[in-house]
Amino acid sequence: MAEPLSDRVLRLLLTADPGGLSGQELARRLGVTRSAVWKAVEELREAGYEVESRAGRGYRLHRAWRGLRPPEVEACLATARLGRPVRYLARTGSTNAEADRWAEEGAPEGALVVAEHQDRGRGRRGRSWADLPGRSLLFSLILRPPLPAAAVPPLTYVASAALAEALAAWAPRQSIEIKWPNDVLLGGRKVAGILLEMRAEAQAARHVVLGVGVNVGGAPDDLPEEVRALATTLAAWAAPPPPDRLAVLCGFLQALEPLYDRFVSHGFGAVREAWTRWFRAADRRVRVHTPSGPVEGTAVGLDDAGALLLEAPDGTTRRILAGDLHYATTRAP
The missing domain is CATH 3.30.930.10 (Bira Bifunctional Protein; Domain 2)
Known part of the structure; x- marks a missing residue:
């Protein structure tokens, strides 16, 4: 997929000196006409980029807007x-x-x-x-x-x-x-x-x-x-x-x-x-809706294979490979 000219212009403006780059210099570096540069700058402006145009000094990008290009x-x-x-x-x-x-x-x-x-x-x-x-x-x-x-x-x-x-x-x-x-x-x-x-x-x-x-x-x-x-x-x-x-x-x-x-x-x-360290359900009573039905127990964490471990009321531990976790209303004692 060919890179849009607007992205090529943006790349040069991002690395330009604070004074910016003239339309003539941009056109020379990119091998296009000044008219094509102007159209690319307009595309950037329409996308939300603030590109300043100053007579005799060219284009300068303000960094207030940061996009995802x-x-x-x-x-x-x-x-x-x-x-x-x-x-x-x-x-x-x-x-x-x-x-x-x-x-x-x-x-x-x-x-x-x-x-x-x-x-x-x-x-x-x-x-x-x-x-x-x-x-x-x-x-x-x-x-x-x-x-x-x-x-x-x-x-x-x-x-x-x-x-x-x-x-x-x-x-x-x-x-x-x-x-x-x-x-x-x-x-x-x-x-x-x-x-x-x-x-x-x-x-x-x-x-x-x-x-x-x-x-x-x-x-x-x-x-x-x-x-x-x-x-x-x-x-x-x-x-x-x-x-x-x-x-x-x-x-x-x-x-x-x-x-x-x-x-x-x-x-x-x-x-x-x-x-x-980000799993706040540890030691809490949870219900997991699995493909084979709901399972309740106290959340322990994950094992080395990535299975969720639940401790049942009888003390046994169950491995859950898939499902949706929901918190119970109270913490386990």
């Missing part, structure tokens, strides 16, 4: 490979579907799809994910772990631990909670969800798509009515200045990379503690 993502990354290359979409059906197609075409590990809005965003078990265009962070990361397919599912927990750590840059740590299996909460309300999808071949993972949605900006009242009572936004918990989608994205990727490498090399047991 590839040049900005690349500039903020501190990872070795996660987040590169980047594919930006103003609108898509699903970033996971787009990433899956890209992976099938040969995209490398670490390739990233980001979008401003999804028409068909989805979560686990076919549930939908509603976003706030321009304020939600929506992305999918392509990974190619050299693992058997059966060893891949705990990667959801690795990602949720990294996301919780990233959100702690804005929200009080005590307010952040991982709700098994794939949600991150703030003050008991959902602020982010993770969807892991995999293609396998001969019982080995061919590629994994890690989809993440985070309610970054706006107020809880801005969220769709059907989720308002159960969801929140990072902005509602953050001290000024308001959280920045670009910083959340790059913070997540930076937190994920070392955990992912450890997971691939040594298994989930090597990163379980990073997940456990």
Whole structure:
């Protein structure tokens, strides 16, 4: 996919001297006409970027607006490979579907799809994910772990631990909670969800798509009515200045990379503690709705294979591989 001229212009403006760059210089470096540069600058302005045009001095980018276009993502990354290359979409059906197609075409590990809005965003078990265009962070990361397919599912927990750590840059740590299996909460309300999808071949993972949605900006009242009572936004918990989608994205990727490498090399047991520190349900009475019916017990945590452990009233321990966790009304004695 050819890089849009507007992104090429943005990349040069991001690295330009404070005085900016003239239209003539931009045209020379990019091998296009000054008219084409002007049209690209107008596209950036329409997208929300504040590009100042000064007679005789050219164009200068103000950094008050930070978007999610590839040049900005690349500039903020501190990872070795996660987040590169980047594919930006103003609108898509699903970033996971787009990433899956890209992976099938040969995209490398670490390739990233980001979008401003999804028409068909989805979560686990076919549930939908509603976003706030321009304020939600929506992305999918392509990974190619050299693992058997059966060893891949705990990667959801690795990602949720990294996301919780990233959100702690804005929200009080005590307010952040991982709700098994794939949600991150703030003050008991959902602020982010993770969807892991995999293609396998001969019982080995061919590629994994890690989809993440985070309610970054706006107020809880801005969220769709059907989720308002159960969801929140990072902005509602953050001290000024308001959280920045670009910083959340790059913070997540930076937190994920070392955990992912450890997971691939040594298994989930090597990163379980990073997940456990955000699991507030430990020692609480819970009910888990599993595919075979509801199960109740006291939550213990995860084992080395990523199964949820519940202690039954008779003292036995049960391993839960899939389901939805709900808290009971009282703590276990």
